[in-house]
Amino acid sequence: MGPAGTADKRGRVAGGFLRLVWTALLLTVLSCFAAAHADTLLDATGYKMAGDATKMRIVVNFDREPDVKWFLLRGPNRLVIDLPRTRFALDAKDVKPRGLVRAVRYGDQGHGSRLILTGKGPFAVDELDVLKDDDGSGYRIAVDMSAASEREFDAALANQSLTTGSTVSTEKGERVGTGPISAPGHRFTVVIDPGHGGVDGGAESSAGTVEKDVTLAFAKELRDKLAAVGKYDVYMTRDNDLYLALDERVRIARQHEADLLISIHADTIAVKGLRGATVYTLSDKASDPEAQALADRENLSDQFAGMKIEDDNKEVTDILIDLIRRETHNFSMSFAHTLVGQLSTSVGLINNPQRSAGFRVLKAPDVPSVLVELGYLSNVKDEAQLLNADWRGKAAQSITNAVALFAAAKAGTATGG
Ligand SMILES: [Zn+2]
Structure with a gap:
């Protein structure tokens, strides 16, 4: 081995040390970011579903106020609720499908999270509200849905635009107006x-x-x-x-x-x-x-x-x-x-x-x-x-x-x- 070899070795040692420092720095930054990020995750702490094949109420609990957007999808008939990134700690038996709801799915979408309720058939969202818990412990999303026809579902689909839950929520009066008797x-x-x-x-x-x-x-x-x-x-x-x-x-x-x-x-x-x-x-x-x-x-x-x-x-x-x-x-x-x-x-x-x-x-x-x-x-x-x-x-x-x-x-x- 000549001097060149020694110099080369010294260079490699220095490079290795630098890489170690960089990696350590990067890890520190990443872990800080991850810690900060974990704190911003919304916690979905509970899920309840009650009713039957004609009418259902769904309540999802959160640790703080969720920013909610919802819309309908067809083939099959679905209600999609978009949420900020959410950590779901839900009981498997609570999300077990029943009544008007054929499937409950939720998960991460990269930039946000999503909860999808699949209907047993077409349905109407009578109300979707974000409410503060009375005891101040958190917030909840309350959804009222009822069995409807394909025509009613399609009409709601045509009217929908991606806005917040409270403004998309259909007035009951409108549903009455588009009832079976007046259908063209x-x-x-x-x-x-x-x-x-x-x-x-x-x-x-x-x-x-x-x-x-x-x-x-x-x-x-x-x-x-x-x-x-x-x-x-x-x-x-x-x-x-x-x-x-x-x-x-x-x-x-x-x-x-x-x-x-x-x-x-x-x-x-x-x-x-x-x-x-x-x-x-x-x-x-x-x-x-x-x-x-x-x-x-x-x-x-x-x-x-x-x-x-x-x-x-x-x-x-x-x-x-x-x-x-x-x-x-x-x-x-x-x-x-x-x-x-x-x-x-x-x-x-x-x-x-x-x-x-x-x-x-x-x-x-x-x-x-x-x-x-x-x-x-x-x-x-x-x-x-x-x-x-x-x-x-x-x-x-x-x-x-x-x-x-x-x-x-x-x-x-x-x-x-
Ligand atoms: Zn009988």
């Missing part, structure tokens, strides 16, 4: 709901006839009769042996902007001699103890999905919703009356055939809804009729006639004032 090109729409299905068989006759099969066979007959008129859009909540929770049936009716929901059932009763059809509408107070008992039995359907049955009377406090509910109730009563009149010409009815009780499947605030008990599976004559194609055809024709009268009356109301 909307044909009178009937949603037929065959009761029960899948693990929920419903009532059963002593001979083994199961309600879910009777209701599906009848619903198909009614669908074909209504479709043959050529003036209505007709949908079914299920057209095979599928379990559906009651709120899911209501959500489907809202998705199609139904003008009418007809839920089909065939019950059993201890009094074997009792027979005939009954038409039920929704009421907080049952018309009679039998109607109450029937509503209790039908509402048990949700237990197959392990759902907790809660009273949702808080919805009624909203005056606009209450007005719509009252109008819907009048339409339901009017259709039930027409339906009883038509059915009486072709099938046997029980005494006082128009009754009411608190059926969960009739609870859409803006869809006139009736529940038809076609007859009693506990009565051998009724059972024989329910299994007879001719009888089903006659009964389905009577319901179709009632729908025609109701649709014509409603069209008259809409154009004639």
